[in-house]
Amino acid sequence: MEDSGPEVRFEQVTKRFGGLAVDHVDCTIAAGSFVALVGGSGAGKSTLLRMVNRLVEPDEGRITIGGRDVGEGAAPLLRRRIGYVFQSIGLMPHMSVAENIALPPRIAGASAPDVAELLAMVELPADYAGRRPDALSGGERQRVGVARALATGAKLMLLDEPFGALDPVTRDAIGRRYRNLHDRLGLTSIMVTHDMAEALLLADRVLVMAKGRIVADATPTEMLSGRAGPEADALVAVPARQAEAIEALRG
Numbered sequence: 001m002e003d004s005g006p007e008v009r010f011e012q013v014t015k016r017f018g019g020l021a022v023d024h025v026d027c028t029i030a031a032g033s034f035v036a037l038v039g040g041s042g043a044g045k046s047t048l049l050r051m052v053n054r055l056v057e058p059d060e061g062r063i064t065i066g067g068r069d070v071g072e073g074a075a076p077l078l079r080r081r082i083g084y085v086f087q088s089i090g091l092m093p094h095m096s097v098a099e100n101i102a103l104p105p106r107i108a109g110a111s112a113p114d115v116a117e118l119l120a121m122v123e124l125p126a127d128y129a130g131r132r133p134d135a136l137s138g139g140e141r142q143r144v145g146v147a148r149a150l151a152t153g154a155k156l157m158l159l160d161e162p163f164g165a166l167d168p169v170t171r172d173a174i175g176r177r178y179r180n181l182h183d184r185l186g187l188t189s190i191m192v193t194h195d196m197a198e199a200l201l202l203a204d205r206v207l208v209m210a211k212g213r214i215v216a217d218a219t220p221t222e223m224l225s226g227r228a229g230p231e232a233d234a235l236v237a238v239p240a241r242q243a244e245a246i247e248a249l250r251g
């Protein structure tokens with residue numbers, strides 16, 4: 001087992017876009033953990049995530065990764081150590097899968113990655129390397145996005161609704177695959193999702209955001225036991241009700 005991914009710490013992190021998007025957030029994400037960030041639209045989830053790799057700069061407070069302030073040094077150097085996967089992956093349509101995966105290290109001036117190994121990590125056949133993104137399914141493209149995010153050897157992964165555009169069956173399979181990869185590589189993963197069931201099933205810990213603040217912070221088991229507060233209860237109620245309704249149908 002390689003070293004685990006780094007700890008990420010938020011200290012009084014604040015961002016204003018006119019109003020407060022992220023409001024004095026204090027939180028520590030343990031090294032090697034898988035944390036889901038949930039909450040309603042506009043709660044500040046993406047803004048909080050994007051301050052980690054400095055796609056958004058905080059107005060107040062600081063964020064450290066493995067004890068180092070992300071504000072030190074140049075943002076492109078920081079981003080080399082951080083994988084970023086988002087819903088509309090942004091693969092280059094005119095480049096092959098291999099060229100897409102090799103792009104982040106190339107831009108960073110780092111050595112070329114082992115594309116075959118990265119494809120194997122995301123469980124895609126080696127001969128996909130020569131294909132163009134439009135010759136892949138949505139789920140396969142998303143896996144190429146994960147491979148590309150890992151290509152610089154990053155141990156911290158930021159995932160913003162990574163599987164949001166996929167059908168439920170693919171989404172479930174790719175989510176579980178990603179969780180296995182997280183465990184195997186010892187990553188630290190922070191994933192924004194709208195899907196509470198996905199958060200409960202994949203994460204070690206779920207953070208609920210509302211109006212720029214973290215209003216609940218608990219393990220999936222604690223969330224389901226109703227001990228994580230009213231905001232968490234409201235979000236858990238939907239998948240819990242669906243699970244009960246399905247059980248009832250089963251007779």
Ligand SMILES: Nc1ncnc2c1ncn2[C@@H]1O[C@H](COP(=O)(O)OP(=O)(O)OP(=O)(O)O)[C@@H](O)[C@H]1O
Nearest residue numbers: 017020021039040041042043044045046047048194
């Ligand atoms: N670049 C920006 N310029 C102005 N306002 C912004 C910008 N980015 C985010 N905001 C505002 O900040 C608040 C938080 O947005 P954010 O995208 O972080 O929420 P979210 O919880 O990720 O929402 P969603 O689930 O809908 O993606 C919202 O009110 C949003 O309109």
